[in-house]
Amino acid sequence: MIEVKNLVKQYGNHLAVDNLSFTVEKGQILGFLGPNGAGKSTTMNILTGYISATEGTVVVDGHDIFDEPEEAKKCIGYLPELPPLYPDLTVREYLNFVADLKQVKRSEKAQMIDKIMNMTKVTDVAGRLIKHLSKGYKQRVGLAQAIIGFPEVLILDEPTVGLDPMQITWIRDLIKDLKKNHTIILSSHILSEVSAVCDQIIIINKGRLIVSDSADNLSKHITGSNQLHLQVKGDKEAIQNILQTMEAVSSFEFDKETIDGFTSLTVYYRDNQDVREEIFYAFSDARCAIIEMHSTHMSLEDIFLEVTQDSKTKEDNKEVTVNAGDL
Amino acid sequence: MLAIYKKELRSYFTSMTGYVFIAFFLVIIGIYFAVYNLFGQLANFEYILSDASFIFVILIPILTMRLMAEEKKQKTDQLLLTSPVPISRIIVGKFLAVTTVYFIAMVIISLYPLITSQYGLVPFKIAYGSILGFFLLGAAYIAIGLFVSSMTESQVVAAVVSFLVILLTVFMDGIAGMLPTDNKSAFLILAVLLLVLCWITYLMMKNITLSLLLAIVSEIILTAAYFLKPGLFDGIIIKITGWFSVIARFSDVIMGVLDISTIIYYVSIVFLFLFLTVQVIKKSRWS
Numbered sequence: 026m027i028e029v030k031n032l033v034k035q036y037g038n039h040l041a042v043d044n045l046s047f048t049v050e051k052g053q054i055l056g057f058l059g060p061n062g063a064g065k066s067t068t069m070n071i072l073t074g075y076i077s078a079t080e081g082t083v084v085v086d087g088h089d090i091f092d093e094p095e096e097a098k099k100c101i102g103y104l105p106e107l108p109p110l111y112p113d114l115t116v117r118e119y120l121n122f123v124a125d126l127k128q129v130k131r132s133e134k135a136q137m138i139d140k141i142m143n144m145t146k147v148t149d150v151a152g153r154l155i156k157h158l159s160k161g162y163k164q165r166v167g168l169a170q171a172i173i174g175f176p177e178v179l180i181l182d183e184p185t186v187g188l189d190p191m192q193i194t195w196i197r198d199l200i201k202d203l204k205k206n207h208t209i210i211l212s213s214h215i216l217s218e219v220s221a222v223c224d225q226i227i228i229i230n231k232g233r234l235i236v237s238d239s240a241d242n243l244s245k246h247i248t249g250s251n252q253l254h255l256q257v258k259g260d261k262e263a264i265q266n267i268l269q270t271m272e273a274v275s276s277f278e279f280d281k282e283t284i285d286g287f288t289s290l291t292v293y294y295r296d297n298q299d300v301r302e303e304i305f306y307a308f309s310d311a312r313c314a315i316i317e318m319h320s321t322h323m324s325l326e327d328i329f330l331e332v333t334q335d336s337k338t339k340e341d342n343k344e345v346t347v348n349a350g351d352l
Numbered sequence: 353m354l355a356i357y358k359k360e361l362r363s364y365f366t367s368m369t370g371y372v373f374i375a376f377f378l379v380i381i382g383i384y385f386a387v388y389n390l391f392g393q394l395a396n397f398e399y400i401l402s403d404a405s406f407i408f409v410i411l412i413p414i415l416t417m418r419l420m421a422e423e424k425k426q427k428t429d430q431l432l433l434t435s436p437v438p439i440s441r442i443i444v445g446k447f448l449a450v451t452t453v454y455f456i457a458m459v460i461i462s463l464y465p466l467i468t469s470q471y472g473l474v475p476f477k478i479a480y481g482s483i484l485g486f487f488l489l490g491a492a493y494i495a496i497g498l499f500v501s502s503m504t505e506s507q508v509v510a511a512v513v514s515f516l517v518i519l520l521t522v523f524m525d526g527i528a529g530m531l532p533t534d535n536k537s538a539f540l541i542l543a544v545l546l547l548v549l550c551w552i553t554y555l556m557m558k559n560i561t562l563s564l565l566l567a568i569v570s571e572i573i574l575t576a577a578y579f580l581k582p583g584l585f586d587g588i589i590i591k592i593t594g595w596f597s598v599i600a601r602f603s604d605v606i607m608g609v610l611d612i613s614t615i616i617y618y619v620s621i622v623f624l625f626l627f628l629t630v631q632v633i634k635k636s637r638w639s
Contacts, residue, residue, distance in 0.1 A: 098435060122359050
């Protein structure tokens with residue numbers, strides 16, 4: 026459905042997007058992940074034809090965005106980082122204008138706008154001027170704007186920014202719902218958000234593709250990170266004695282900050298061995314109460330650190346893309 | 353295109369801008385009408401338009417400053433440029449919307465000669481000929497204002513720059529009169545002008561070889577022309593400034609000379625600046 030090949034975008038000497046290639050199949054949700062300034066918005070702006078690329082091609086539904094911009098743009102609904110709203114229009118007027126821009130048939134227009142306003146829950150503010158709306162409503166009007174015309178591809182740049190937690194879960198459900206008829210690309214810098222809705226995840230940093238893998242693989246890897254964090258009532262020596270006798274534990278590390286009488290530490294254990302039960306009994310035998318025990322999830326930052334270090338060493342072999350399994 | 357036209361036109365009348373423009377326009381023309389035609393008992397409407405043509409300097413920037421600058425600032429250009437509407441149609445839609453606002457004001461003032469005709473003989477041909485000329489002049493200025501607006505994100509900058517540009521065209525005749533007319537200084541001025549143009553192309557394309565080549569070739573051609581046919585340079589500066597003096601053509605119209613070349617002149621100014629506006633927007637997508 027969407028095919029991006031060797032995309033490069035250069036601003037002066039600065040490479041915003043560096044040789045990026047990926048494809049999205051029909052009916053998939055692609056999550057576009059990266060820290061701020063990674064080139065997510067730039068890439069999306071190129072995909073939608075807002076800015077042009079220095080090199081490379083983008084093909085949407087068989088239409089090259091640079092050669093046949095009108096045809097390609099017809100298949101795309103775009104919600105930019107900042108929703109492109111006209112403050113002096115009412116919500117209905119605005120959506121009407123967008124429908125005209127997207128050449129929606131006159132006979133279907135009113136019905137479509139009503140349907141989309143229901144979907145995005147903006148019906149109750151239909152008559153209000155956009156400048157008087159709250160941030161959350163503005164974001165939803167922006168989303169409604171992207172959906173108008175029911176284009177085959179939806180490109181959403183950080184769709185949940187500025188929404189409260191309830192609206193975020195609701196918008197995720199909406200995106201999952203839209204998946205039935207649309208191919209979706211959405212960007213975020215929050216890992217949990219992307220892994221909650223996406224089939225395919227791409228992580229980029231400094232304009233480069235770092236990881237491209239299915240969401241399942243990536244999240245499996247992220248949750249199974251072989252680390253436990255413990256807080257124990259007892260001193261370091263006693264804990265050291267207990268852990269050293271355990272075979273499944275490969276190493277451990279005490280936290281720098283300690284509270285009187287309590288010790289915090291991270292335990293690393295070997296692959297595919299659940300050591301939690303063992304640790305519990307070992308500590309209870311030694312009369313050291315475990316106050317807290319949880320497996321630490323790898324955060325996006327950790328992945329970045331690991332992956333960027335990885336890609337640095339691999340750069341010599343001109344191999345930038347790594348599978349999540351290699352992390 | 354129609355969608356943009358409708359939206360722009362609406363926005364002039366949902367905000368104050370459209371009303372302020374029309375009111376201001378009618379007040380100024382009305383004062384002149386009262387003084388010349390009613391109290392002065394003159395039958396010639398064209399005198400009013402001739403003396404009132406300075407209002408473009410103030411009014412056109414008000415109309416055009418927000419056209420593209422505001423879209424850029426609010427990031428709504430992302431909606432327009434990612435919609436399946438070609439840039440040229442977006443620009444033409446906007447131009448037509450502003451011109452419609454201006455047209456409404458022109459329709460009202462074209463009733464004035466009819467009022468005067470109740471009290472005596474009015475030279476209708478010259479009156480309506482100059483109204484048409486006045487309309488075309490305004491349309492040309494609107495295209496220039498739209499072009500200026502597409503180059504900046506700030507409405508204030510757009511307003512000030514288009515104010516200065518229109519002012520310059522008004523004074524162009526006077527400035528041209530002060531420039532030397534002999535062919536040697538004309539040659540020097542043109543040589544400098546060409547260098548400046550080449551420097552601008554360098555700034556836009558960042559290609560030093562091409563710009564240098566362009567500079568050298570054009571200077572050689574210019575020098576060759578100067579030595580082979582020095583007569584070509586007689587008064588050429590005045591001719592060139594005269595070409596850019598949008599308002600000078602209008603003084604011919606006031607005299608009753610509205611020929612086809614004047615109409616083509618104004619229409620081509622409109623097309624030139626609409627074309628340039630489209631190019632500016634296309635260019636900004638590349639950088």
